[in-house]
Amino acid sequence: MSTHHLARVRHTAPEWLFTIRSLRHSLRDGESLLLAIVLPVMLMLLMTAVFGGALDPTGSYVDFVAPAIILTCAGFGASTTSVYVANDLKSGIVDRFRSMPVRASAVLTGHVLASVLRNLLATSIVLVVAVLVGFRAGGTLLDWLGAAALITGYILAITYLFAAIGLAASSPESANGYGFILLFLPYLSSGFVPLESLVSWLRPLATYQPMTPIIDTIRALMLGGDPGNQWIWAVGWCLAILLFSVILGSWFFRRRTRR
Amino acid sequence: MGWVMEYAIEVRGLRKSFGTQQVLHAVDFHVKPTQIFALLGSNGAGKTTIIKILSTLLAADGGTARVAGAEVGREPERVRRAISLTGQSSAVDEALTGEENLVMFGRLRGLGKLAAQRRAAELLEEFELQDAARKPLRSYSGGMRRRLDLALSLVLRPELLFLDEPTTGLDPHSRRRLWKIIEQLSRDGTTVLLTTQYLDEADHLADHIAVLHEGRIAAHGSAAQLKSALTGQSVQLHDDAGGLRAQHATDGSLRGLRDALDGFLGQGLEGTVALYSPTLDDVYFEITSRSNTVTGQGEQR
Ligand SMILES: Nc1ncnc2c1ncn2[C@@H]1O[C@H](COP(=O)(O)OP(=O)(O)OP(=O)(O)O)[C@@H](O)[C@H]1O
Ligand SMILES: [Mg+2]
16 A cells, blocks of 8 residues: 555546546447437438428528537437437536535536537538538638637537536436437527528527527628627527526536535 | 545434435444445445445435545545445446447546557456457356456556445356455555445455444344344254244353253153354345444444
8 A cells, every 4th residue: 555645735626527428428338329419410412412402402401401400419419418418417427526525516517517528529520511511601811700700609618518417317318318409499490491481380489499590690791691680689598598507507516516 | 545534434413315205314324444344234325325425426414434444525536536426227338348448447547548449358357257358248147247347447446345245146156256356455555435235245354244224223243243132142952844843042152052952852852953153144144234323233433
């Protein structure tokens, strides 16, 4: 038995150690990883090849739909966060971290950061596939940086929301169920079809839900158009979702780890 | 620290209820530094509850608990720096390999990357897990997982170690090996509080044993003290099938033995003679079968 003793200076932030841990989880979780890659490709091909012709015979439907597919896939990729978080609570490992001189909430930060990195990768894959099926980019470098920032912000916000759902859920299975509902939101927006083509009772919902300004802004930036003041709504929604999730998440985290 | 603490753990009047169910009524005990202290008690007696309170995971409703000189409710960070906990159910990362788990815990404890890797290798060897070091924990057997769970608590030698049923699910070989490790830790200066359902384990390992019953410490002392508090030895007469035919209490002296034998012969009994000393099992059953109206038997207070 060696003679280390517990009092040590900490060199590495636990957040970083937990991010590495969560990235390892993503890599080992073969099915989720495969889905995270296959789903974007499938969705892109499905939308452009099957519906594309009918929706826009000129063939530019891919330009229209790419942002929605990016966000749909990001939402899907982020949703596994709720299951990871719920699993950690259930397995007792969070309690073990709590008994150590470590910020136990760093476990959540680790899951969130890993999810952001994972989903940025998935987003790159969607973009590559989009270009392969005929996506014609417009916009300046600055526009693209703006789009990238907004996509990252959206991924961060929705990941945090899923983390909060994982903390609120009573089991990993129900966490999975709650998360599923959120994944339909992009379909009820301006992402896949123009707002005007929706049935009238759906139009107000689609107009005022967060996905519409976010998708419109990303689309405008990527194609070199003018997002108008939609970008303010887009950024505002991302910040609002993030703030809401952080507050809700820390409340639930305190509740679940109450002494 | 410049002074020597009198007690590594000091628990006074500890109370805890879950809803309307009062689990701990008034628990008092103390553990001296470097002692191995075993907490016994039936299922649901509250052993895990005590360990959770002492390791800052659960707040007590009343009473005081000091661990390594710090009060658990007031200075949880100080307590956490002194302790290591292996809980009753495994809390390991199933997706990581044994080695990755150990390195992660080492780094969380503040070791650098290389030091953490070196320590992981040492522990894998000590707990005979080298062959499984690179396999994810999902593929581990229950006993292997348990061993890793214990190793994770030892990445740095803790001042105080809490082990909640550490050897449940271990094969006899691994159990012996773990006993050796615990004894060595205690010799090196670690205080150990463990719970167990194996009375022979408490008998073999613990310097001090406490029996938790109906929310209180019903008896405590060394294994020898607890046994001698019972009626003492007896001479037993068994029939050929091994059944008990008669018994006679004795003080263990030559004269006492002769009195017992004379007694049997006087009654015209025949059979095989055996000298019986009470075991920790007898002590345990005696204590846990008492109802709370007859407490005060223990030498506590
Ligand atoms: N979080 C909780 N909520 C409600 N009741 C609880 C909780 N934790 C423990 N209990 C109850 O408190 C009592 C003591 O539980 P505890 O786990 O401390 O027992 P134990 O002595 O460790 O038992 P075992 O030998 O089975 O591990 C039990 O009746 C249990 O049902
Ligand atoms: Mg228990």
